[in-house]
Amino acid sequence: MDYETFDHEADIGIRGYGETLEEAFENAARAMFSVMVDLSKVKPVKKFHIEAEAPDVEALLVEWLNQLLAIADLEGYLFSDFRVKISEDGTHLEGYAMGEPIDREKHEISVEVKGATYSMLEVDKEDGRYRAQCVVDV
Amino acid sequence: MELRSLERKSEYEWEIPRTGDMNVPGKIFASRRLIEEMDDKVKEQITNVACLPGIQKAALAMPDAHWGYGFPIGGVGAFDPEEGGVICMGGIGFDISCGVRTLRTGLSLEDVKPKIEQLAEALFRKVPAGLGSKGKLHLSMSEIDDVLRGGAVWAVEQGYGYEEDLEYIEEQGRMEGAKPENVSHMAKKRQLHEVGTLGSGNHYLEVQYVSEVYDAEAARVYGLEKNSVVISVHCGSRALGHQIGMDYIKELYKAAKKYGIPIKDRELACAPINSPEGEKYFSAVAAGINCALANRQVISHLVRQVFEEVMPEAKVEMLYDISHNTCKVEEHLIDGERRTLYVHRKGSTRALGPGRKEIPRAYRDVGQPVLIGGTMGTFSFILRGTAEGLEKAFGSACHGAGRAKSRRQAKRVFRGERIIQELRQRGIIIKAHSYAGVAEEAPGAYKNVEEVVDAVHNAGLAKKVVKLRPLACIKG
Numbered sequence: 001m002d003y004e005t006f007d008h009e010a011d012i013g014i015r016g017y018g019e020t021l022e023e024a025f026e027n028a029a030r031a032m033f034s035v036m037v038d039l040s041k042v043k044p045v046k047k048f049h050i051e052a053e054a055p056d057v058e059a060l061l062v063e064w065l066n067q068l069l070a071i072a073d074l075e076g077y078l079f080s081d082f083r084v085k086i087s088e089d090g091t092h093l094e095g096y097a098m099g100e101p102i103d104r105e106k107h108e109i110s111v112e113v114k115g116a117t118y119s120m121l122e123v124d125k126e127d128g129r130y131r132a133q134c135v136v137d138v
Numbered sequence: 139m140e141l142r143s144l145e146r147k148s149e150y151e152w153e154i155p156r157t158g159d160m161n162v163p164g165k166i167f168a169s170r171r172l173i174e175e176m177d178d179k180v181k182e183q184i185t186n187v188a189c190l191p192g193i194q195k196a197a198l199a200m201p202d203a204h205w206g207y208g209f210p211i212g213g214v215g216a217f218d219p220e221e222g223g224v225i226c227m228g229g230i231g232f233d234i235s236c237g238v239r240t241l242r243t244g245l246s247l248e249d250v251k252p253k254i255e256q257l258a259e260a261l262f263r264k265v266p267a268g269l270g271s272k273g274k275l276h277l278s279m280s281e282i283d284d285v286l287r288g289g290a291v292w293a294v295e296q297g298y299g300y301e302e303d304l305e306y307i308e309e310q311g312r313m314e315g316a317k318p319e320n321v322s323h324m325a326k327k328r329q330l331h332e333v334g335t336l337g338s339g340n341h342y343l344e345v346q347y348v349s350e351v352y353d354a355e356a357a358r359v360y361g362l363e364k365n366s367v368v369i370s371v372h373c374g375s376r377a378l379g380h381q382i383g384m385d386y387i388k389e390l391y392k393a394a395k396k397y398g399i400p401i402k403d404r405e406l407a408c409a410p411i412n413s414p415e416g417e418k419y420f421s422a423v424a425a426g427i428n429c430a431l432a433n434r435q436v437i438s439h440l441v442r443q444v445f446e447e448v449m450p451e452a453k454v455e456m457l458y459d460i461s462h463n464t465c466k467v468e469e470h471l472i473d474g475e476r477r478t479l480y481v482h483r484k485g486s487t488r489a490l491g492p493g494r495k496e497i498p499r500a501y502r503d504v505g506q507p508v509l510i511g512g513t514m515g516t517f518s519f520i521l522r523g524t525a526e527g528l529e530k531a532f533g534s535a536c537h538g539a540g541r542a543k544s545r546r547q548a549k550r551v552f553r554g555e556r557i558i559q560e561l562r563q564r565g566i567i568i569k570a571h572s573y574a575g576v577a578e579e580a581p582g583a584y585k586n587v588e589e590v591v592d593a594v595h596n597a598g599l600a601k602k603v604v605k606l607r608p609l610a611c612i613k614g
Contacts, residue, residue, distance in 0.1 A: 007544040009177055009205045036269065059388075066384050073328050073377050076270055102270035110574030111545070112269040112338040112614070115232055115380045117207055118387070118404040137207070137232055137380075138339050138545065 003031035008135045013120055014065075015133035021057070021090070024123070024130035025064055026082040029097070032065055032116065032136055033072075033079055037107045042080035044098030050084075057090030058123050061132050065116035068097055076102050078109075111138045139176045150597035151530075153196075154181060159400070160188040167531065167597045168201040172589065175542075179205035180212075186402040187215050191410070192223025194472055194479060198531050200486050201593035202540035202585065207231065208405030211485035214534045216470065218479055219411035224399065225420055226408035227390050229482030230465050232383040234426030236341075236374030237461030238487075238509040239307075239434045240520070241441060244453035247347045247365040250609065253449055257345060258567045258610035260444045265343055265437055267336035268571035268614035275333045275436065282326045283318040285333060289428030290459075293435035298334075303438070305498050306456035307431060308466075308488070316428050317421035325381035329429060332376045334436030338572070338614030340538075340579060341373040342511075343437070346518060346606040356504045356522050356603045360457060368457065368606065370518060371437050372511045375430040379463075382426045386419050411480055420480075423465055434459055457520075458498075458507040462487045462537040468496070470532055481532050489523035489535040489600040497523075508600045510591060511538050514568060514611040515561050515581030519591045521600035535600040539587035548583035549574060557581075570613040579613065 002023070006013035012035055016027025033039060050067050054060040064084065072079055077099045084095030102109070119135035144152040144166070152173055154164030164184040166173060180203045187209055188197040194216045203212030208228020217223030243250075250257065266273050277285065285292050290311030294301060304311035318326070336343060348366045351357050362368070375382075390407035393415035399408060409416035438456070445452040465482045472479075481488075490496055490506040497506045505522035512518045516539075527533050543551065554573025557580050561568055570576045595602045 005546060007546050009179075009544055010211060010541045012545050054388075070324055070328060070377075070381065076272075104268070104270060104571065108572065108574070109269045110549075110572050111578055114339070114377070115384055117232075119207055121404075 003027040003034065005031055005035060008120070011135050011137050013133060013135045015131065018130045021086055021130050022084050024132040025061060025084050025086065028061060028132040029065060029068055029079070029082045032113055035113050035136060035138065036111060037078050037109050039080045041107055042078045043100045044081040045100045047096050047098050048075070049096050051094050053092050055091065058121050060090060060093060061123055062116045062118060062121060062134060064093055069113060069115060071097070078102055078107060113138050139173055139178050139181055141173060143181065150593055154185060160185060161191070162188050162193050162196045164188050165196040166199040166203065167593065167599060169589065169593045172201050172593055176203060177205045180210045183208065183210040184213065186406060187213060189402060190215065190224055190226060190406065190408065191399060192217045192219070192221040194218055198534065200534065200536040202536040202538055202590045204540050206484060208403050209482070209484040212536060212540065213484045214482065214486050214531060216479040216481045216532045217411065218477055223411050223480060224408040225411050225416045225465055225480055226406055226482060227383060227387050228403070228405040229484050230423055231463040231484045232380045233374040233463055234379035234382060234423055235430035235461040236463045237430065237459065238511050239371045239438065239459035240457040240509050241369040241438060242361050242455045242457050243367045243369065243445065245367045245449065247367060250345070250367045254345065254567060254609050257444070257448050258569050260448050261343060261441065262569035262612050264440045264444050265336055265612060266334065267612060268338050271335055272331040273334040277330050277333060279326060282329055285432045286318040286321060286425035286428050287316050288312055289431035290435035293432045298436045298439035303435065303456045307459040308461060308496070311431055311435070313424040313427040315421055316424035318425055320418050320422040321382055321425050322385045325378045325385065328377035328381055333433055334440065335376065336373050336437065336612070336614055337376055338575060341614060342514065343612040344370045344608045345610040346370055346608050348604045349607040350605040352602040352604065353522070359501055359504045360507055360520065360603065362604055369441050370509070370511065371434055373433060373437070374463065375426045376433065378429045379426040382422050386422060389415060390419060420465065427461065427464060430461060431459070458509060460487055460509050468532070470528070483534055485537045486534045487537045488533060489521065489527050490533040491523045491525040491528045508535050510536060512587035513539055513581040513584040514579060514608060514613070515566060516587055518606040520603045520606065521591070521594065522603050523600055524598060526598035527600055531599050535594045536590050539584040539590055541583060542585045543583040545578045548578045548580055552577040552580040552582065566608050567610040568613065569610065575613060
């Protein structure tokens with residue numbers, strides 16, 4: 001599994017792994033949406049462009065995840081597929097998310113993730129693999 | 139938490155002695171048992187809060203405290219602007235002005251029991267809840283500015299409720315100093331269709347009855363007696379509050395650096411109250427508070443419509459509306475001197491003692507109603523503020539039970555359908571949009587609310603008035 005969730009007292013942690021930093025960010029996004037819905041039930045039918053900026057790569061992860069949540073909320077969508085390009089210095093990203101409109105019958109949503117936070121926020125490389133994680137507020 | 143590291147001040151007061159960079163000591167109000175079960179992170183976070191500039195007396199944690207964002211959930215900090223005091227994002231949280239509103243119905247348990255199925259179903263259909271739900275109101279950008287300026291006053295002007303509701307809401311339903319221009323376009327846009335929606339997670343709408351009276355006089359003043367039926371709504375400022383938090387955490391982080399405030403945790407991002415950045419954030423928080431007040435006012439209107447339909451004999455009146463994620467400007471005595479402080483309560487309910495001008499006239503002699511939400515299968519409580527609580531904790535109490543099991547653990551252990559069946563056998567109807575959501579919010583996932591409330595009562599922070607038992611619960 002390239003993504004997973006982990007325990008936190010009141011909320012829930014999300015973690016993505018990847019061969020590249022980009023993959024780790026994409027998988028962190030998968031982990032976050034997996035808290036809300038079974039991703040296999042979300043078809044990538046429409047694409048939304050995302051751009052984010054932050055002072056460092058860790059803050060960029062939070063920014064990326066929060067942009068995704070904001071757009072999902074605004075458009076009434078769930079996302080299951082993601083692509084990003086991250087700048088060399090880790091302060092800028094551009095990419096897209098794909099998904100479909102929320103269908104409460106089909107998607108059996110468990111809980112709404114309200115935001116990604118700086119809690120347990122880590123972006124690093126371990127044994128040649130990138131890892132991106134934080135706690136999300138539900 | 140290790141008891142060794144704490145100084146026991148009384149049976150329910152434990153001090154974290156002032157060391158290192160701390161400006162004041164830390165203090166935890168709890169029974170020995172609650173302290174032993176409490177996460178060590180609470181101590182770490184309270185210690186960090188005690189290091190913030192301008193903090194008065196002590197950084198406080200309530201009996202339901204657990205690991206939060208910057209502040210613990212159940213954390214209180216009061217700051218004096220004249221002493222370089224700060225306004226801090228972590229002390230308010232993301233769901234700005236999340237709170238509880240309780241409405242009296244004028245009905246008794248006996249009246250409601252035969253209609254409870256119908257009532258629960260009608261409330262479930264009427265009050266939008268859960269992910270992807272949209273409200274009945276669809277506002278324009280300029281209308282959302284009116285919401286942010288006007289709060290519940292705006293809602294009443296639009297016909298959602300009555301003028302007399304406002305007296306029973308903090309700040310008379312409208313927080314002064316709100317500046318919609320300091321709230322981002324994104325934050326407002328996310329709220330256009332969400333005014334009057336419950337949300338998900340731990341938010342709920344419950345039909346409850348008074349199952350026990352502890353203080354008959356205060357209960358009478360609050361308009362309650364044994365078996366009185368009430369409605370309680372727990373929700374906040376929805377996506378707007380969240381977006382304000384996310385927007386300002388970045389700005390305040392920069393501001394803290396600019397003013398040379400050492401930050402031990404990114405979520406303690408803050409700025410001096412008397413600085414352009416601090417003033418700007420306060421005006422955005424005030425707008426967030428108004429959003430939450432308007433939200434609960436519109437939901438109350440929907441509740442009234444349901445009662446008109448199902449039980450027209452009901453007289454749905456405001457008991458009180460209180461927020462537990464806020465920063466409020468209040469006067470408190472510090473060493474015998476009256477000072478204006480910015481009191482941050484993150485997951486802590488205001489609990490002002492008798493005589494305070496903020497309390498509605500009708501309740502002023504007994505103290506402010508303190509509305510404590512429990513879990514869907516157990517109890518909620520109404521307490522009253524005390525003079526002792528003002529002195530010890532700037533007039534603050536707990537806000538709920540506090541989680542005991544994480545959401546993942548809860549989902550592993552509990553099944554939503556099972557929980558709903560079990561509760562039904564005990565006479566509690568659950569209407570929810572998501573079974574998994576019910577499992578995560580299972581009564582067993584929370585601490586024992588009675589133990590938490592007893593600690594508040596015994597510590598003298600607030601006194602028990604009545605216990606409320608749920609009859610029906612609507613969840614996102």
